[in-house]
Amino acid sequence: MARNIGSRYTTHQILGRGSAGTVWLGEGPEGPVAVKLLREDLASDQELVGRFVQERTALLGLDHPRVVKVRDLVVDGNDLALVMDLVRGTDLRTRLDRERRLAPEAAVAITADVADALAAAHAAGVVHRDVKPENILLDMEGPLGPGGAHPALLTDFGVAKLIDTPGRTKATRIIGTPDYLAPEIVEGLPPRAAVDIYALATVLYELLAGFTPFGGGHPGAVLRRHVTETVVPLPGIPEELWQLIVQCLAKAPASRLRASELAARLKDVLPLLKGIPPLDVDEPDSDPAPASAQASEQYEEDAYATGSGTGEPGPRRAAVPLVPGASADSNRDTHTSMRVPAPDELSGGPLGTARAPRSAGTPRPGSARHKASVVRKRRITLAVAAVVVAGALGAGGYLVASGDGDAPPQDSKQSSQP
Incomplete structure (x- = not known):
């Protein structure tokens, strides 16, 4: 059903839903657009509306080929919307x-595109704060790049900042997606440009490995790993690429590269990756925190994350795709409010190493394959033990029988002696 957004735009159909609102396919004076309509409870927040208007100049001025351009911001009654290019x-x-992991050449080409987008945003004083695969769009109509990669564009600039208003987020809470949060955000520090570099390096690791370096298990455990653990090396990639990833995943923000430096170095590495197939590694096993740790790292969602208005945890909300045919939801939480862990919860002595990936084909502990393997090994062990015992009994019987026939007869004196 058609719906007017302001006086210039009309929406026709829903492309996706997320924690912040709904994305519609719309029509404007210059043709098709994507309209991100924020939830009504957000639109009724006067403080958020004020920030929305304040961000207008910065968002409209962000113009780069690798950024999904914001064409307009609409404030009209209960409607609060971002009008963007349709990719x-x-x-x-x-x-x-669909593919689980990409060939290194394609993964690096996509990451380099996003690094270019971040370089332009950071130069304009805009920090994205929510870089992750859901917010990276692939333009299927654009020319193919290295490794057959489609051009990548970064979207959803400003959404996390708009939602993260003082009236909605307490000082003891953080906004973001757990797998991609930089350590300084977990520790409660204000987000700077370096948080985007950390998140993008996490995305690159995920494109190569099929899983994030510190994800898995309880969200509280994920937050702790970002602060206390070091990343596990990935086999099969050039050392130059690995060192680049390590530098951008540094715990200290000042140790990470700037976006422009990252983009340039990724492009320098591309020739080394030609022809390398996707890596053959399995996701490491999750090690959930004990019950006591889980209690102290309680995963909380506020009303603006659940939409319930009660503060009670609700169904998970995922990022919103801005393209036709994209999945409306994913398994990653977005714009989620989490309690900042206390210093004693994050302290773990010297930095440890994150969970190591399992060798390809190794069954996951607790899985059906693993249980069957354990049962099979146990049966083999019991069978071998039975054979050994049977052999020992047989040999003992033979020795006893042969000893009775060969021993010399004892006389009565010998037998009567103590």
Whole structure:
């Protein structure tokens, strides 16, 4: 059903839903657009509306080929909307769900595109704060790049900042997606440009490995790993690429590269990756925190994350694709409010190493394959033990029998002696 947004735009159909609102396929004076309509409870927040208007100049001025351009911001009654370019393709999460991991050349080409987008944004004083595969769109109508990669564009600039208003987020809470949060955000520090570099390096690791370096298990455990653990090396990639990833995943923000430096170095590495197939590694096993730790790292969602208005945890909300045919939801929480862990919860002595990936083909502990393997090994062990025992009994019987026949007869004196 058609719906007017302001006086210039009309929406026709829903492209996707997320924690912040709904994305519609719309029509404007210059043709098709994507309209991100924020939830009504957000639109009724006067403080958020004020920030929305304040961000207008910065967002409208962000113009780069690798950024999904914001054409307009609409404030009209209960409607609060971002009008953006419509990208004809899919998001990176959808491709990862389909392929699990990408060849290194394609993964680096996509990451380099996003680094270019971040370089332009950071130069304009805009921090994205929510870089992840759901917010990276692949333009299927654009020319193919290295490794057959479609051009990548970064979207959803400013949404996390708009939602993260003082009236909605307490000082003891943080906004973001757990797998991609930089350590300084977990520790409660204000987000700077370096948080985007950390998140993008996490995305690159995920494109190569099929899983994030510190994800898995309880969200509280994920937050702790970002602060206390070091990343596990990935086999099969050039050392130059690995060192680049390590530098951008540094715990200290000042140790990470700037976006422009990252983009340049990724492009320098591309020739080394030609022809390398996707890596053959399995996701490491999750090690959930004990019950006591889980209690102290309680995963909380506020009303604006659940939409319930009660503060009670609700169904998970995922990022919103801005393209036709993309998945409406994903398995990654977005714009989620989490309690900042206390210093004693994050302290773990010297930095440890994140969970190591399992060798390809190794069954996951607790899985059906693993249980069957354990049962099979146990049966083999029991069978071998039975054979050994049977052999020992047989040999003992033979020795006893042969000893009775060969021993000399004892006389009565010998037998009567103590």
